[in-house]
Amino acid sequence: MSIRTVTFDAIVVGGGGAGMRASLQMAQSGFKTALISKVFPTRSHTVSAQGGITCAIASADPNDDWRWHMYDTVKGSDYIGDQDAIEYMCSVGPQTVFELEHMGLPFSRTEEGRIYQRPFGGQSKNYGEGGQAARTCAAADRTGHALLHTLYQQNLKNGTQFYSEWYAAELVTDARGHAAGVIAICIETGEAVFFKAKATVFATGGAGRIYSSTTNALINTGDGIGMALRAGVPVQDIEMWQFHPTGIAGAGTLVTEGCRGEGGYLINKDGERFMERYAPNAKDLAGRDVVARSMMMEILDGRGCGPNGDYVYLKLDHLGEEVLHTRLPGICELSKTFAHADPVKEPIPVVPTCHYMMGGIPTNIHGQALRLDGGHQGQAQHIPGLFAVGEVACVSVHGANRLGGNSLLDLVVFGRAAGLYIEEALRQGMDQAEPNSDDMDRATARLRRWDDSRSGESVASLRKELQTTMQNAFGVFRKGDLMIDGVKKVADLRGRIGEAHLGDKSKAFNTARIEALELDNLLEVAEATAIAAEGRTESRGAHSRYDYPDRDDENWLCHSIFDPKTKQLGKRDVNFKPKTVDTFKPKVRTY
Amino acid sequence: MKVSIYRYNPETDREPYMKEYEVDTGGKDLMVLDVLNLVKEQDDSLVYRRSCREGVCGSDGMNINGKNGLACITPLSLAAPGVLDGRKALILRPLPGLPVVRDLVVDMTMFYNQYEKVQPYLQNNTPAPAIERLQSPADREKIDGLYECILCACCSTSCPSFWWNPDKFLGPAALLQSYRFLADSRDQATDERLARMDDPFSLFRCRGIMNCVSVCPKGLNPTRAIGHIREMLLERAV
Numbered sequence: 025m026s027i028r029t030v031t032f033d034a035i036v037v038g039g040g041g042a043g044m045r046a047s048l049q050m051a052q053s054g055f056k057t058a059l060i061s062k063v064f065p066t067r068s069h070t071v072s073a074q075g076g077i078t079c080a081i082a083s084a085d086p087n088d089d090w091r092w093h094m095y096d097t098v099k100g101s102d103y104i105g106d107q108d109a110i111e112y113m114c115s116v117g118p119q120t121v122f123e124l125e126h127m128g129l130p131f132s133r134t135e136e137g138r139i140y141q142r143p144f145g146g147q148s149k150n151y152g153e154g155g156q157a158a159r160t161c162a163a164a165d166r167t168g169h170a171l172l173h174t175l176y177q178q179n180l181k182n183g184t185q186f187y188s189e190w191y192a193a194e195l196v197t198d199a200r201g202h203a204a205g206v207i208a209i210c211i212e213t214g215e216a217v218f219f220k221a222k223a224t225v226f227a228t229g230g231a232g233r234i235y236s237s238t239t240n241a242l243i244n245t246g247d248g249i250g251m252a253l254r255a256g257v258p259v260q261d262i263e264m265w266q267f268h269p270t271g272i273a274g275a276g277t278l279v280t281e282g283c284r285g286e287g288g289y290l291i292n293k294d295g296e297r298f299m300e301r302y303a304p305n306a307k308d309l310a311g312r313d314v315v316a317r318s319m320m321m322e323i324l325d326g327r328g329c330g331p332n333g334d335y336v337y338l339k340l341d342h343l344g345e346e347v348l349h350t351r352l353p354g355i356c357e358l359s360k361t362f363a364h365a366d367p368v369k370e371p372i373p374v375v376p377t378c379h380y381m382m383g384g385i386p387t388n389i390h391g392q393a394l395r396l397d398g399g400h401q402g403q404a405q406h407i408p409g410l411f412a413v414g415e416v417a418c419v420s421v422h423g424a425n426r427l428g429g430n431s432l433l434d435l436v437v438f439g440r441a442a443g444l445y446i447e448e449a450l451r452q453g454m455d456q457a458e459p460n461s462d463d464m465d466r467a468t469a470r471l472r473r474w475d476d477s478r479s480g481e482s483v484a485s486l487r488k489e490l491q492t493t494m495q496n497a498f499g500v501f502r503k504g505d506l507m508i509d510g511v512k513k514v515a516d517l518r519g520r521i522g523e524a525h526l527g528d529k530s531k532a533f534n535t536a537r538i539e540a541l542e543l544d545n546l547l548e549v550a551e552a553t554a555i556a557a558e559g560r561t562e563s564r565g566a567h568s569r570y571d572y573p574d575r576d577d578e579n580w581l582c583h584s585i586f587d588p589k590t591k592q593l594g595k596r597d598v599n600f601k602p603k604t605v606d607t608f609k610p611k612v613r614t615y
Numbered sequence: 616m617k618v619s620i621y622r623y624n625p626e627t628d629r630e631p632y633m634k635e636y637e638v639d640t641g642g643k644d645l646m647v648l649d650v651l652n653l654v655k656e657q658d659d660s661l662v663y664r665r666s667c668r669e670g671v672c673g674s675d676g677m678n679i680n681g682k683n684g685l686a687c688i689t690p691l692s693l694a695a696p697g698v699l700d701g702r703k704a705l706i707l708r709p710l711p712g713l714p715v716v717r718d719l720v721v722d723m724t725m726f727y728n729q730y731e732k733v734q735p736y737l738q739n740n741t742p743a744p745a746i747e748r749l750q751s752p753a754d755r756e757k758i759d760g761l762y763e764c765i766l767c768a769c770c771s772t773s774c775p776s777f778w779w780n781p782d783k784f785l786g787p788a789a790l791l792q793s794y795r796f797l798a799d800s801r802d803q804a805t806d807e808r809l810a811r812m813d814d815p816f817s818l819f820r821c822r823g824i825m826n827c828v829s830v831c832p833k834g835l836n837p838t839r840a841i842g843h844i845r846e847m848l849l850e851r852a853v
Contacts, residue, residue: 067672125747128737137749177736536659
């Protein structure tokens, strides 16, 4: 397969918040940078983020301190977030948020003219001793939209070269495993092109579409994880999936935690504010994993609402029409459209829904992708040429449970950090990996395999089966025997997806081909998730097992590492050595 | 129910045609996008854009029984009378006025070009403070109803003035964004922004037809924004 090559200093794959923050940094430096995105950038999933970006900018509370934010994040992660990375994110955060404001992001404002901040789950003052904090910077309930459009506008201004509606299909590596770029398909024409670059930045986002019920966009198919695993790059903590407490029942669309931050609360069928029983202090603003589990227990104990008792209600009407229409206008719209409920008058039916992938490609704070030398407990080595930022990466600032508002901060802090690092590395001279014809053959094999398919099962039916398997065996509560069965089903699906059929072989804007390639990636993410979830024999953060109900710090106060070559689960030490503050030692986690 | 969809594949079709599908919705008031997904399960060659499926990304703007809208937040009951109970077909066509790439996918280049022409980014040359630039809630309120645009192109492609002059008339979406920055107390490029629109076409081809207002899936009002820019141009002239 002979294909055209285009050459850049750096390429960014993915046009969400992390990708566009990275590309902006590099475009400003004058290096030749391309941003490849399978959708026009403002259609990326960052656009759906609602509640805000958490950061100690000391607007709502002049005494706020990034160290308090760091404490909350470490605790929220159930102590497997890396403290050096969390320290970096929380301390650099204010500067990155002010930069966004200077770029034009239309934040909501306080009477003093500063950025408006609202309370979010898991936030405290004074290291958990000073009560609820209000630390999430918001543009009404459309913060992701405002952030993504602002970053796109700045990239336009700075002349980033966009390849919109180009689909990155495979990472190209040389014989040593160094990254040389990607194979990407122009969706409009079907042409496959080799994008050759010294630095390849994956900013491909999450993979919530491995579940049948998810808040994620249809495009969140784990393309970066799939490409990494096929190239032999490991993934870390991939069993850690966040179930957001408030997805609209049936539709799956997200209702921001900001609703509870503004004073909304959850009720069961008896009208009881049940979170008071599970989290007496923080109540509805406990960590997302805690709230999601509490909701599921109410439902499983027969106190769910509706004809089938399979959801609870989010009550907002007591906040009054004016607060709802100024602070939560998007939620009012979404609720009317997807739940046929006007929050001004009636509660919204909600249920925990797959929302966020805490795991991903392990990286350091510069976004450099890591692999372990010498197997389990081995030393982490960076992979030359490969970077990952945003949801696809696992720095790890979220550990076993992400706090609300920390994902947007993660995107801009580490998108920026990777950009800064690559800029400097390019200035000092980076090597370009040179793939040979075998490497190129390997990178294009998957394209040929689908184009050569003559018969077999359909992409849509296999995708549905995969999603159902993951939903049933790897949800909010997990159980050993169900997971073992789930691992087997996913293995069986691997065989069948390998022989599935692509009916439409045309070139122009062939979305059937893209969906087939995405299915391969969903499978990779699902398999890694299944094996890692079955392998972590404890309950921590979002990973909650009936058969191992307790946290096991002796054996599992560590990252899991899934190695795609052996399909085995290894362990990696968590960083407990922040540079400027004392270590936050693991404690019992209550809210 | 019956669904009639505009089909055109540049590799195989000499001209576009309407294709009929029979879809079992179980009588439910699905969103138009859900129906499209069901059709794609029958016929994977059908092509359309989609991403967030909740009305915030702007991918799936299309013409639904004669009116532009987002497929993901248009329920069958609002598509047109009679569609939900099966008395009438659901009729889906690409957004009008832009070249068709394939089926329901249009080439958005002209639309994006007009957006870029208004320099849609904040311009402020004073050195930035160490914290955020301050803005009063009242000033911030002036960009409500403007910044929420999702660039779906439903408005511009329903505008006869844009159909006639898609290269010279900026169109409602781009003009709304122009005003978003004109109205922002932090932006300092007012005069340059206005000067670039001071010709017979960029802005003044708006004839106040207001199709843009009636189709905007986010409930925004480009005609009002255009009116404000007109006033600013007028004030600048006297």
